[in-house]
Every structure is written in C-alpha cells, then in structure tokens.
Amino acid sequence: MGQVNVLDHPLIQHKLTYIRDYRTGTKAFRELVDEVATLMAFEITRNLPLEEIEVETPVCTAKAYQLAGKKLGIIPILRAGLGMVDGMLNLIPAAKVGHVGLYRDPETLKPVEYYCKLPSDIQERELIVVDPMLATGGSASAALTLLKQKGAVNMKLMCLIAAPEGVEQIKEDHPDVDIYLGALDEKLNDHGYIVPGLGDAGDRLFGTK
C-alpha cells in the first residue's frame, strides 16, 4: 500500500501559509511555489541510493559518495504543475522533464487529457509526478494511469495541498504510488475545491481569470 507523507518541515509550513493567503499576488505566489517545490524535492530525495567512490582532494585520496541507482524524471501535470518544475530542477538538474496535459472539466470534475510528451526512457526512471493540488484525485489518478500505460513502473506523487478524498482515490487506484504532501487539508467543497486550500492554483500561478 502506498504511503502518505506530509512533509511538515517548518519552512514548508511557513511558506504554504503565504501561498494560501488570498492577498498574495501572482509574482510572490509563483516564487513561493518554486521555493516550496525545492524544499519538498529535498525531502523526497532523502532516501536516494548512494555508492561509494574515491575522490582526490588537494590533500589525499578519500572515500566519498555519489548518487547511484535509477535516474530521475519530473512529470508536471499541466498547467499548474509547471510552477513546481524549476524549484525541483534546482536540486536535481539532471532530471528529465515530461509533460502530461490534463484539465478538470468544471461541470463534471472529470479530467480531460490534451497533451503528453515524455522522455523516451521513462520505464528506466524514477518519476516524480507533480501538481500543486490533489482535490478529487481524478487528474493525478488519470496521469498516473497514462504514465503506467506508457511504461512507467516507479512513481511518486508530490502535491502542495491535498484533500482526504484525493488521497483516498490515489490509494485506491494506485496503491503502488507513495504520496508526498505539503499539507493534508480538511475537505472538498461543493465545487470540488480544497478547503481551506489556496483557490485555483493555475489561475494564481499564471494570473489568469
């Protein structure tokens, strides 16, 4: 069964507060999402495997460590997931980035796919699927299903804020996928928005609406 991890580092919680605040404008919102994505990437990569190597320092030969194991891939769910990519690449610049385009139909709340472009070797990569919001879970679940159909075998899901309903949906549909959250909120409202949440992540990131 996939694990649910709330990354409650004080810096993540502090920045999330300003991300939630309706008075935070587009520029600051974008910068804060970027920063939180970096902090979450730091936490999510904590258990990456290492291998021992030798390094020549100016003084002597020393035992040291470098990353080993699978290469990484970052998969933002368009469009709001884009806001988390650069922050993650700050820490893992060699990761390849694939894009899955999905929007949530405002009437049915069902995800509609419109774009998919992935690294050719996703089956060999450890993928981190990113989207600020996990609400009903429909979009993330559809993205994970699509990625599995394209060959992905090793995935994590990383979101800033989730509703319990979305977490349950992912656990049911994708029990093999661990979930990493900045915060687990109270519920969804009648329009499928996370309460208290942050509003519409895509609109706040890109200044639309």
Ligand code: PRP
């Ligand atoms: C938002 C968000 C998620 C989805 C979450 O995207 O970024 O992708 O809704 O809702 P769900 O869990 O109920 O599927 P939206 O559809 O607003 O598209 P956008 O990123 O293009 O704004």
Ligand code: URA
């Ligand atoms: N999508 C968002 O951007 N915000 C929500 O609260 C739910 C879905």
